[in-house]
Amino acid sequence: MVAAVVxxxxxxxxxxxxxxxxxxxxxxxxxxxxGFDFGRYVLDGYAYSSEQxxxxxxxxxxxxxxxxxxxxxxxxxxIETIRHEEWSYPLQSxxxxxxxxxxxxxxxxxxxxxxxxxxYNPGQFLAFMSREQLAALTGLADWFILPVEEELVADAELxxxxxxxxxxxxxxxxxxxxxxxxxxxAAATAPQPAAQPEPAGxxxxxxxxxxxxxxxxxxxxxxxxxxxxxxELIEESVSTIEIVFENGRCLMTEDGLTASFTQTVSNxxxxxxxxxxxxxxxxxxxxxxVFGETAEIVYTFQE
Numbered sequence: 001m002v003a004a005v006v007x008x009x010x011x012x013x014x015x016x017x018x019x020x021x022x023x024x025x026x027x028x029x030x031x032x033x034x035g036f037d038f039g040r041y042v043l044d045g046y047a048y049s050s051e052q053x054x055x056x057x058x059x060x061x062x063x064x065x066x067x068x069x070x071x072x073x074x075x076x077x078x079i080e081t082i083r084h085e086e087w088s089y090p091l092q093s094x095x096x097x098x099x100x101x102x103x104x105x106x107x108x109x110x111x112x113x114x115x116x117x118x119x120y121n122p123g124q125f126l127a128f129m130s131r132e133q134l135a136a137l138t139g140l141a142d143w144f145i146l147p148v149e150e151e152l153v154a155d156a157e158l159x160x161x162x163x164x165x166x167x168x169x170x171x172x173x174x175x176x177x178x179x180x181x182x183x184x185x186a187a188a189t190a191p192q193p194a195a196q197p198e199p200a201g202x203x204x205x206x207x208x209x210x211x212x213x214x215x216x217x218x219x220x221x222x223x224x225x226x227x228x229x230x231x232e233l234i235e236e237s238v239s240t241i242e243i244v245f246e247n248g249r250c251l252m253t254e255d256g257l258t259a260s261f262t263q264t265v266s267n268x269x270x271x272x273x274x275x276x277x278x279x280x281x282x283x284x285x286x287x288x289x290v291f292g293e294t295a296e297i298v299y300t301f302q303e
Contacts, residue, residue, distance in 0.1 A: 044265065045123040045137055046083075049101025052122075055087070062087035063117040067176040069127040081127050090115050090180065118163055118178040128172035131159065132278055133264055138164070210245055213267050213281040216301075217243045223285055223299040238302065243286075250279065 048056060068084040085098045093111035097104050124137040134140070143161035156169040167175035210218065220242045227235040242253040250261040250269045261269035261279050271277035280287050285300040
């Protein structure tokens with residue numbers, strides 16, 4: 001089935017070519033992406049600092065906010081990741097700026113008698129997360145992609161999704177802006193994030209450095225394999241696969257061919273040769289899918 005995974009990726013390129021659009025040209029065009037659903041994957045978000053939590057306890061989640069992620073060198077020559085946030089509370093005529101969770105500035109801003117706060121919160125966004133992780137944490141079901149000119153910022157894209165703007169560079173989240181609405185009509189007609197199910201019970205158990213789902217799949221197992229295009233079953237087969245986890249990576253070997261994946265969050269990995277391909281581990285097997293596409297390969301333990 002490693003070959004089947006390759007076929008899915010190659011198929012996307014062939015389709016783009018048939019439409020008379022080269023893959024690189026296609027990626028540089030504004031485009032809407034819809035129909036994906038990562039809501040069933042439970043992920044951990046950003047934990048507020050004590051100062052941020054105290055503000056949330058007093059005034060609630062910010063009515064709007066911006067977040068900028070970047071790296072800089074500290075006085076000792078070490079590279080540190082910076083999370084720079086500005087939380088806006090128009091009803092309180094206040095904005096608060098944080099750096100890595102520490103309040104560094106508080107300012108008075110023009111007030112508002114009535115607003116409709118953003119439906120997002122800063123805890124849903126992690127430094128340099130992928131768009132797949134962002135979709136899972138926010139419940140997004142569609143967005144519009146606007147590539148940034150290479151002359152301005154290399155390998156960057158802006159995404160727009162119902163009151164939310166975010167920017168990725170080299171596939172990593174570097175900028176977020178969530179806005180509030182000033183009238184009920186605008187808030188009512190804004191696209192709604194997809195509903196996410198409540199986590200069932202406690203967080204996934206961890207066995208050693210692996211989750212229970214990862215541990216269940218580790219080693220050599222025989223799987224029933226089903227390839228779907230949306231709800232349509234395309235092909236079924238049986239395959240014996242070896243799964244090895246090491247240093248935040250997963251190696252999947254089948255028929256002498258090994259594919260390498262890198263962990264993004266618990267139970268979720270991306271293909272090293274194409275970050276749009278995801279591997280998700282479940283208690284009864286795992287699945288492979290290509291971001292924004294309807295094709296999915298589902299591996300289920302044989303009974």
